[in-house]
Amino acid sequence: MEKTQQVHELLCRTRDSVRVIRGLSQQENVVFASACFACLFSKCGSKLAIVDLHGVKVLKTSDFTELMSVRRSNVQLLHFSECAKYLVSWEKPQEETPNLIIWDTTTGTPIYSLVQKKFMKECWPTIIFNADSTRFYIKGGSDLCIYRIPEPQPLLIFNQIRVTSFFISSKTNMLIIYTGDSKGEGSKISICVETATGLEKTAELGVKYVQEIKVLWNKDAQRAVIWCQTDVDTTGRSYYGEHSLYIYTPEIKLKQVKTTEGPIHDVQWNPVDNEFIVISGFMPATTNFFNLNGNKKSEIAKHHRNTIKWNRFGTLVLIAGFGNLHGEIDIYDKETMNMIGHCRAPSTVYCEWGPCGKVFVAATLCPRMRVDNGYCVYKYTGELLVRVMEPTELWEVAWTPQVFVFEPLTPSHKEQVVVQKKTYKPPGSSSGFAAHFKAVKESASGKxxxxxxxxxxxxxxxxxMAPEPAKKKKKKKKPAAGK
Known part of the structure; x- marks a missing residue:
């Protein structure tokens, strides 16, 4: 169960410690006062895993007492199972020693020790648990291996399809398998269902050359949006490569979603409804609403934005422009789709709604930004509530997973906000000359x-050298009269 309380808790990991700040009054509780390289909350919020110089520790978040401690070196990544019973750690590979380990968090003993040398951080976690953590899935070469915990040998090795990456539905027995291009065969997206005898392919879609895909499941994990990407745009029009979007539904299987021409910047499902938002197109990009079948419902705006964040109740959505954009943040009310809040948070690296769904944090973190590290907490109206600047490097900020009672917004809190557009003024310039130039140009004479x-x-x-004196011109004598 998630922690049930009505006080926000924000975790901050710096170079020297891990702190938990209770509430917006900045009451600090130092959880770990030494060098920390990684930390992770379980999905339910009951446990916190920390990596230090000596190994891995698991703490109970109610009082931060130690539940498990193991000595391991070079641990870099962590992942909890759905029920927080198991913890996966990945280390830098050293010869043939196991570097991918599944731990039992109650006893601190390793359940599985595997070797995984080839690895991309973007593909983490490489081990996926099912909903009740009785089985896990891992890719072995081009095969998909399914293990039943704690049996040492795989329950099933699926090799009918070459597996490049796979995605598991958390609430159904469905899998999506992506097969990358090989020897000009093209890429494929396969929909499979897990049965008692193995995996059965129910649908397949051939797509043009794709380097990677992302799969986003809806609230009941029966529908999925598939975001296909390549690093290079063959037309040369986009720096971000080529993008395409597909949707899987039980009724229509797989079909392409028509988005605005250009790169796709972000896609997010409403966490409580069968609808999703897409930001696509060349800047200024277009933000559109789509229904459960991938058909466009409405256009929200056309602006310089590339990030979508829903609150957990699906009542508010944050649409922002981070990265190489200026950090403009717009907050929309889902019921009316009016903009009810606006603020600006430049240099934001991490942004997330709090568990209450009415405040959000925007943080500037290492290693992306080495200066001006800190975080700000804003209300959904854009009002700044807390600003904290860290004197040392700030590496991570995260909300403690908690359960807050849903409190709907009152009509007075849904008033639409109109953002005044400012004219561009180059740095270091003054507006006096421009105003004078415009006034003269529009004057009556216009000269x-x-x-x-x-x-x-x-x-x-x-x-x-001093300039030469100007030579005087000799006057010509007038001729005498009569000559």
């Missing part, structure tokens, strides 16, 4: 007095 530059000096001019 500008142009001062011509002086002529250039002669080629034999010596810098610093």
């Amino acid at each position: 500008l007095q142009v001062q011509h530059a002086p002529p250039p000096p002669p080629s034999d001019f010596i810098p610093g």
Whole structure:
């Protein structure tokens, strides 16, 4: 169960310690006062895993007492199972020693020890548990291996399809398997269902060359949006490569979603409803609403934005422009789709709604930003509630998973906000000249007095030498009369 309380808790991991800040009054509780390289809350919020110089520790979040401690070196990544009973750790590979280990968090003993040398951080976690943590799935070469915990040998090795990456539905027995291009065969997306005898393929879609895909499941994990990406745009129009979007539904299987021409910047499902938002197109990008079948419902706005964040209740959505954009943040009310809040948080690396669904944090973190590390907490209206600047490097900020009672917004809190667009002014310039120039140009005469530059000096001019006196012109004598 998630922690049930009505006080926000925010975890901050710096170079020297891990702190938990209770509430917005900045009451600190130092959980770990030494160098920490990684930390992770379980999904239910009952446990906190920490990696230090000596190994891995698991703490109970109610009082931060130690539940498990193991000595391991070079641990870099962590992952909890759905029920927090198991913890997965990944270490830098050293020869043939196991570096991917599944731990039992109650006893601190390793359940499985595997070797995984080839690894991309973007593909973490490489071990996926089912909903009740009785089985886990892992890719072995081009095969998919399914283990039943704690049996040492795989329950099933699926090799009918070459597996590049796979995605598990958390609430059904469905899998999506992506097969990358090989020898010009093209890429494929396969929909499979797990049965008592193995995996059965129910649908397949051939797509053009794709380097990676992301799968986003809806609230009941029966529908999925599949985001296909390549690093290179063959047309040369986009720096972000080529993107395409597909949707899987039990009724229509697989079909392409029509988005605005250009790169896709972000896609997010409403956590409590069968609808999703897509930001796509060249900047200024277009933000659109789509229904459960992938058909466009409405256009929200056309602006410089690339990030979508829903609160956990699906009542508010944050649409922002981070990264190489200016950090503009818009908050929309889902019921009316009016903008009810706006603020600006430049240099934001991490942004997330709090568990109450009415405040959010925007943080500037290492290693992306080495200066001005800190975080700000904003209300959904854009009002700044807390600003904290860290004197040392800030590496991570995260809300403690908790259960808050849903409190709907009152009509007075849904008033639409109108953002005034400011004219661009170059850095270091003053607006006086521009205003004067415009006034003269629009005056009745409409004539500008142009001062011509002086002529250039002669080629034999010596810098610093006084200029030669101007020669007086001799007046011509008038001829005498009568001559």
